[in-house]
Amino acid sequence: xxxxxxxxxxxxxxxxxxxxxxxxxxxxxxxxxxxxxxxxxxxxxxxxxxxxxxxxxxxxxxxxxxxxxxxxxxxxxxxxxxxxxxxxxxxxxxxxxxxxxxxxxxxxxxxxxxxxxxxxxxxxxxxxxxxxxxxxxxxxxxxxxxxxxxxxxxxxxxxxxxxxxxxxxxxxxxxxxxxxxxxxxxxxxxxxxxxxxxxxxxxxxxxxxxxxxxxxxxxxxxxxxxxxxxxxxxxxxxxxxxxxxxxxxxxxxxxxxxxxxxxxxxxxxxxxxxxxxxxxxxxxxxxxxxxxxxxxxxxxxxxxxxxxxxxxxxxxxxxxxxxxxxxxxxxxxxxxxxxxxxxxxxxxxxxxxxxxxxxxxxxxxxxxxxxxxxxxxxxxxxxxxxxxxx
Numbered sequence: 001x002x003x004x005x006x007x008x009x010x011x012x013x014x015x016x017x018x019x020x021x022x023x024x025x026x027x028x029x030x031x032x033x034x035x036x037x038x039x040x041x042x043x044x045x046x047x048x049x050x051x052x053x054x055x056x057x058x059x060x061x062x063x064x065x066x067x068x069x070x071x072x073x074x075x076x077x078x079x080x081x082x083x084x085x086x087x088x089x090x091x092x093x094x095x096x097x098x099x100x101x102x103x104x105x106x107x108x109x110x111x112x113x114x115x116x117x118x119x120x121x122x123x124x125x126x127x128x129x130x131x132x133x134x135x136x137x138x139x140x141x142x143x144x145x146x147x148x149x150x151x152x153x154x155x156x157x158x159x160x161x162x163x164x165x166x167x168x169x170x171x172x173x174x175x176x177x178x179x180x181x182x183x184x185x186x187x188x189x190x191x192x193x194x195x196x197x198x199x200x201x202x203x204x205x206x207x208x209x210x211x212x213x214x215x216x217x218x219x220x221x222x223x224x225x226x227x228x229x230x231x232x233x234x235x236x237x238x239x240x241x242x243x244x245x246x247x248x249x250x251x252x253x254x255x256x257x258x259x260x261x262x263x264x265x266x267x268x269x270x271x272x273x274x275x276x277x278x279x280x281x282x283x284x285x286x287x288x289x290x291x292x293x294x295x296x297x298x299x300x301x302x303x304x305x306x307x308x309x310x311x312x313x314x315x316x317x318x319x320x321x322x323x324x325x326x327x328x329x330x331x332x333x334x335x336x337x338x339x340x341x342x343x344x345x346x347x348x349x350x351x352x353x354x355x356x357x358x359x360x361x362x363x364x365x366x367x368x369x370x371x372x373x374x375x376x377x378x379x380x381x382x383x384x385x386x387x388x389x390x
Contacts, residue, residue: 127156
């Protein structure tokens with residue numbers, strides 16, 4: 001059976017050069033980067049070189065503003081929880097949005113149990129916040145604003161530059177979850193006045209269980225993990241040198257030209273998929289919109305009258321991998337909190353929508369195959385006649 005992967009927002013296959021780099025490192029660079037002997041120094045050199053590559057990729061002022069973590073969840077948890085605890089004497093108010101990843105939302109919920117107050121900004125049907133809502137929510141006791149760069153379920157992109165300018169004039173620090181955006185968008189933490197930023201390597205064809213937290217110089221808070229003094233005392237735990245080297249390789253593969261090329265390619269896939277379904281008379285609508293500045297690898301579609309559970313099962317039986325939302329909550333019977341925030345809890349969209357997310361390995365032929373399978377599955381589910389056959 002032909003199998004095609006359209007769930008790249010959940011995770012991506014590792015690129016061959018990344019695997020090659022990691023294999024070499026696992027065989028040749030096995031020292032602890034905190035050790036002072038030859039093997040430790042060799043590991044430290046790889047660590048430092050990789051940190052430099054990643055710092056340069058976001059225009060960080062210094063290499064040591066990059067703190068390696070186990071991934072986006074740890075980076076989000078650290079940025080939000082430790083900032084709140086460190087700054088509680090300056091205020092106990094935080095701001096985020098209703099469509100953040102669970103790693104942000106659950107961190108905020110935890111802080112609410114400790115007496116912090118959180119404002120959850122609403123979004124419109126395109127998945128965007130209002131900058132006026134943000135301005136109105138900011139207070140003298142606001143210590144952190146956490147707003148994602150791009151949404152993992154519908155691909156909506158937040159006005160990060162404008163948000164950064166607004167927050168910079170206040171007492172608050174600005175954190176952005178860039179897990180879906182890093183590797184696809186050009187990011188400049190200086191220009192956008194970002195104080196804290198979370199990423200994950202496995203979203204850009206790197207290894208799993210690795211990411212980084214950009215932490216602007218001068219921000220002081222404790223490590224979320226308690227233990228050794230690794231990462232300049234900012235994150236305890238021995239660094240995973242092979243994975244970090246693989247991460248740097250993945251970053252080098254997506255230079256500015258490659259990012260633009262992938263965005264253009266994925267935008268083409270979106271148009272091809274929607275047009276192809278419409279030609280087959282499949283009733284479909286986009287959740288969000290097709291704005292040119294969105295994350296082009298994410299497309300969320302509403303298939304009217306079709307249960308997303310039934311659609312996913314039938315697609316899987318036909319060799320196609322897609323999703324109904326974030327992989328971190330895909331096993332839950334709860335509807336998508338993102339679609340609920342955009343359209344309301346009574347909207348049929350929240351149980352009749354699928355997310356297709358593209359990767360560099362996908363082709364136009366893959367999209368054509370998806371169109372044919374989707375059309376057949378939906379017609380069968382609805383009992384429609386196809387070419388005279390019921």
